[in-house]
Amino acid sequence: MDQSTFGSFAISASGMRVAKAQLDISAVNLANLHSSTGADGKPYRPLHLVSGPAQSAFAAGFARLAGARVLAVEAVEAAPRYTYDPANPAAGPEGLVAASGVDQVGEMVNVATALRAYQANVAAFNAAKTMAMKALEMGVEK
DSSP, X not given: OOHHHHHHXXXXXXXXXXXXXXXXXXXXXXXXXXXXXXTTSSOOOOEEEEEEXXXXXXXXXXXXXXXXXXXXXXXXXXXXXXEEOTTSTTOOTTSEEEEOOOOHHHHHHHHHHHHHHHXXXXXXXXXXXXXXXXHHHHTOXX
């Protein structure tokens, strides 16, 4: 098997890692949907995953595909949601409690997108595996 076969496995695996990281970030955001304050006493700030291409190797002046990677996880400034709950100890003078600015619908879209991306990478991985197995069965080595 040649290097390109293993490269396709690595690209699919990197896509699966990024999709899993997005699922993890969305899970944290959804878990804090109803949080009134964080450890610092301020409303929870939703997290956002930034991904991009992995470092590519340069061969003969051309970039080789190297997959994807997580570049950063950033806290996003989101306006807090206010709910009326005068019995809550975190309530202000008007009885309003500041909750996180997590966009529940947006996070669910992120979850669905990440799941589809993960499934697509699994399908690409399996297709590369099937092609490699057929090449071995035929006795072809490159």
